[in-house]
Amino acid sequence: EKQVEDRWRKYPTPQASRHLSNEVDADAVEALEAAVVEAYPSVSHRYYRLKAQVMGRKSLDYWDRNAPLETLAPKTYGWDEAKAMVLDSFSDLAPKFADTARTFFDQPWIDARPRPGKQSGAYSHPVNSERHPFVFMNYMGERRDVLTLAHELGHAVHQTLCSPLGTLLADTPLTLAETASIFGEGLVFERLLAGASKAERRGLLAGKIEDGINTVVRQIAFHRFETRFHAARVAGELSADEIGAVWLETMGESLGPAIKLNAGYEHYWGYVTHFVHSPFYVYAYAFGDLLVRGLMEKRREDPVAFAPLYEDLLAAGGTRTYVEALRPFGLNPREKAFWAAGMSQLERLVDEFEALV
Ligand SMILES: [Zn+2]
Structure with a gap:
């Protein structure tokens, strides 16, 4: 066919x-x-x-x-700890990224708390260029949730930065759509790795x-x-x-x-x-x-x-x-x-x- x-x-x-x-x-x-x-x-x-x-x-x-490879009990992170880690990582890149991401915590435009009946998954929805993006996720305090928060806030910052172009031009092609999200995740991962014990490092790297x-x-x-x-x-x-x-x-x-x-x-x-x-x-x-x-x-x-x-x-x-x-x-x-x-x-x-x- x-x-x-x-x-x-x-x-x-x-x-x-x-x-x-x-x-x-x-x-x-x-x-x-x-x-x-x-x-x-x-x-x-x-x-x-x-x-x-x-x-x-x-x-x-x-x-x-x-x-x-990890057999250690998984480490957990409180919401404030995750927030600080993401914002610090974003400000390493440039203060503007952290400032934009901080707005999402302050407003708040992040629905992170798990509750009965809430669906699974995570995304940042740009809505349209006259509104602001909304971040959706289920924060359970695991390491991967911290990375997911960084990933979705990467999208949120990206969507905010390009919204002045208008709804039709803001939308990125597939090849660049995950740039800010993977980048944000990468920055937070580096921070997690730097703060890990030797035993944790091997599992993290794996x-x-x-x-x-x-x-x-x-x-x-x-x-x-x-x-x-x-x-x-x-x-x-x-x-x-x-x-x-x-x-x-x-x-x-x-x-x-x-x-x-x-x-x-x-x-x-x-x-x-x-x-x-x-x-x-x-x-x-x-x-x-x-x-x-x-x-x-x-x-x-x-x-x-x-x-x-x-x-x-x-x-x-x-x-x-x-x-x-x-x-x-x-x-x-x-x-x-x-x-x-x-x-x-x-x-x-x-x-x-x-x-x-
Ligand atoms: Zn993504």
């Missing part, structure tokens, strides 16, 4: 329609893919080898891939690295699976066994030798519903996440020069493409080097983890 549709609409490749709807060009996606694949050995392969070592094993069964691998490395492996599948499909229908073989090949190369692809794993392509319902959607997760890591690397170089450029990027809302948005930073997402810088941030987390093994 997809082939017929692509032929009718004269799309040159199976990915083309998705790139168009994502407002992304194929060059950038290819550069992204190449950088991630190049980093497989130093990020995912190395991390899983270290994780197996921590768990006292030579290799890990695939179901232990995301097993938590969780952060696994999130990174699952969002960047794994989604790119999924993308390569789709690419190989659609290329093979040109010659005719594929049997379930043939699809399984493409799956094992693409997953195996991303996970590396420390993860066992036990019997049954060949069927796991069936759980990724995107492959059927939104072909070539998965790379967008890697794209958005790694783009922010690239920006974070830029901030490491010169935090003072970074802040005004970053504020400007957010305030531009949907008026600039991601290429235009990154240009003032001297970054070019059509080049592999941009994405490789983002991967080196993940690699550094694995270095830190290795030092604690």
